[in-house]
Amino acid sequence: MSRTADPDDAPRIPLLRAEGLVKTHYGEGAPAHAVRGVDLSVRHGEFVAVTGPSGAGKSTLLHLLGGLQRPDSGSIRLDGECTDSYSEARWATERRRRIGIVFQFFNLVSNLTVADNVELPALLAGTGTRQARAEREKLLAELGLEGKARSMPGELSGGEQQRVALARALVNHPRLLLADEPAGSLDSKGTREVMRLLSRFHQRGQTILLVTHDARLASAADRVVSFFDGRIADDAELGGAPARGTGLSGVLELKD
Numbered sequence: 500m501s502r503t504a505d506p507d508d509a510p511r512i513p514l515l516r517a518e519g520l521v522k523t524h525y526g527e528g529a530p531a532h533a534v535r536g537v538d539l540s541v542r543h544g545e546f547v548a549v550t551g552p553s554g555a556g557k558s559t560l561l562h563l564l565g566g567l568q569r570p571d572s573g574s575i576r577l578d579g580e581c582t583d584s585y586s587e588a589r590w591a592t593e594r595r596r597r598i599g600i601v602f603q604f605f606n607l608v609s610n611l612t613v614a615d616n617v618e619l620p621a622l623l624a625g626t627g628t629r630q631a632r633a634e635r636e637k638l639l640a641e642l643g644l645e646g647k648a649r650s651m652p653g654e655l656s657g658g659e660q661q662r663v664a665l666a667r668a669l670v671n672h673p674r675l676l677l678a679d680e681p682a683g684s685l686d687s688k689g690t691r692e693v694m695r696l697l698s699r700f701h702q703r704g705q706t707i708l709l710v711t712h713d714a715r716l717a718s719a720a721d722r723v724v725s726f727f728d729g730r731i732a733d734d735a736e737l738g739g740a741p742a743r744g745t746g747l748s749g750v751l752e753l754k755d
């Protein structure tokens with residue numbers, strides 16, 4: 500049965516707690532044991548990078564954590580609340596309200612303007628038109644896209660599209676931002692922009708779980724979870740960073 504956390508417990512309860520997650524994909528060939536028993540907690544305000552080689556199971560893990568796929572076994576708690584019995588509709592609601600997601604290929608709605616792409620999740624979450632517009636304007640200005648509100652996604656560069664996707668993911672002030680290879684299809688300039696923005700939002704308290712195969716990008720996080728063959732091989736706080744979110748040196752050194 501799902502349990503809503505006592506607000507007094509909030510600082511001690513992880514924002515996300517996954518226990519014993521297992522997921523096998525059954526496709527045309529042999530079954531792919533993508534996630535083979537993963538325990539992972541993410542505290543409020545953390546910036547966690549999940550890194551590892553191609554095929555290690557990173558994206559599958561992110562999909563499980565965002566309710567885009569269901570685990571074969573194991574459970575996920577959000578803010579202390581068990582999600583095991585969530586329906587698809589409930590997960591969709593949670594993704595609008597508590598979990599923002601950005602993907603490698605942006606997944607913007609191609610026939611909606613930039614403004615509408617960003618506003619839509621706010622309207623779907625029940626935010627009034629005026630407030631949704633205000634949130635959209637604030638985010639687009641913050642992300643350097645104020646002149647692009649009336650553009651269509653196809654008229655933007657990859658980096659700009661990913662910033663729109665980030666605005667869309669953040670418009671409802673989610674507790675958790677999941678980012679699946681957000682720089683995976685960007686050049687080094689776009690990569691730096693996106694990583695700077697993730698760090699900036701993190702410094703303001705945004706909890707982020709970033710999936711990346713790129714160790715340099717992972718160094719922007721304050722904790723790196725190394726994934727290998729469906730399991731966590733290492734889970735390390737990035738000690739020595741002078742302050743939260745400042746481990747960007749590897750990213751900033753990326754050359755065009």
Ligand SMILES: Nc1ncnc2c1ncn2[C@@H]1O[C@H](COP(=O)(O)OP(=O)(O)OP(=O)(O)O)[C@@H](O)[C@H]1O
Binds near residue numbers: 526533558712
């Ligand atoms: N929908 C699917 N159907 C069948 N097999 C899948 C599916 N999704 C993932 N897999 C397989 O599960 C394993 C883990 O894939 P996953 O995409 O989670 O890894 P990854 O670490 O994110 O890899 P990459 O960095 O290349 O994206 C791989 O063997 C992959 O081929």
